[in-house]
Amino acid sequence: MLANDVAHVPYSKSEHNQRMQEKIGRSRKSIEFKHQNISAVLKGLGEDWIPGYKPAFHFQMTLVDAVVRWLARNPSWLARNPSTRPESGLSEASLIWVGPPPTHSNQPPPQELEQTFKIARKFDVAARDERNRTLGRAGEECVLGHEHAMLKNAGRDDLAGKVRWVAEEEGDGLGYDIASFTIDGRPRLIEVKTTNGWERTPFQITRNELTVADQRRTEWCLFRLWNFSRQPKAFELYPPLDAHVSLTAITFQASFY
Structure with a gap:
């Protein structure tokens, strides 16, 4: 969702949440709060996060380790070319x-x-x-x-x-x-x-x-x-x-x- 948001590609938070409910058996609010925890982790890591998932703190460091592992497995995310530069000079x-x-x-x-x-x-x-x-x-x-x-x-x-x-x-x-x-x-x-x-x-x-x-x-x-x-x-x-x-x-x- 974050990659889509940064790239201005449409996506549905509710559809993603529904898929997560079916996959892990947690409630909608529980999944939303975990996404807010992830936003807080990304904030600490100096990264962008998904708008609408306001950073929520007081999480365990194991969540930080999980996000860092994902970043390590996906080096292209940190090395992505910023899209803010003017194309015409x-x-x-x-x-x-x-x-x-x-x-x-x-x-x-x-x-x-x-x-x-x-x-x-x-x-x-x-x-x-x-x-x-x-x-x-x-x-x-x-x-x-x-x-x-x-x-x-x-x-x-x-x-x-x-x-x-x-x-x-x-x-x-x-x-x-x-x-x-x-x-x-x-x-x-x-x-x-x-x-x-x-x-x-x-x-x-x-x-x-x-x-x-x-x-x-x-x-x-x-x-x-x-x-x-x-x-x-x-x-x-x-x-x-x-x-x-x-x-x-x-x-x-x-x-x-």
Whole structure:
């Protein structure tokens, strides 16, 4: 059902539920609630879920293991090509909805948040998204189109023509992915982090990216793109990043004296 929903293929929840009742002998409400549990697991895994099955928490970790096993047996799901990119080039790219970043004041209930993050930590969702080059590249291309559209809409065609996808042209070592401009012409260095999950899905950031963010504070920003497989939304974070997120060292380089 989720695959059909993402692909905009019609399907029937009620027919699926009826088939499940016949197969496993459970009630309609029991099956619906289990689907809500699965939505909560997918949320913790930084994945999309079926609309209408609102995530319901307080489930056993065995359900998480079952969903992860399915993802392992179906690697094409995580590696699927996002369908959000414009087919006719950057000239038809549209603006991405950019809202406020997550804060303490708008976070979910503590128990729900803790269970979600427990799943994300156990299965290293941030590292998985970082390794998914198809997702990362598509996100960068989407933001590139957004920057073009933003500048063109502001009447700055001169600046729009100078926006560069530096990660594609020069590689990932610069500490940012896109070199753009503000409407008044100031440099705008954008590091893009993309997920199909919700806005609080953890992400990875490298030491080099943090260094560039610190050295070029007035120019650098992190563009967090979320809900990417459906309707991309975003928020921006500006240095110092530790004012917005908790930065945790997960690896260390070992050198001989």
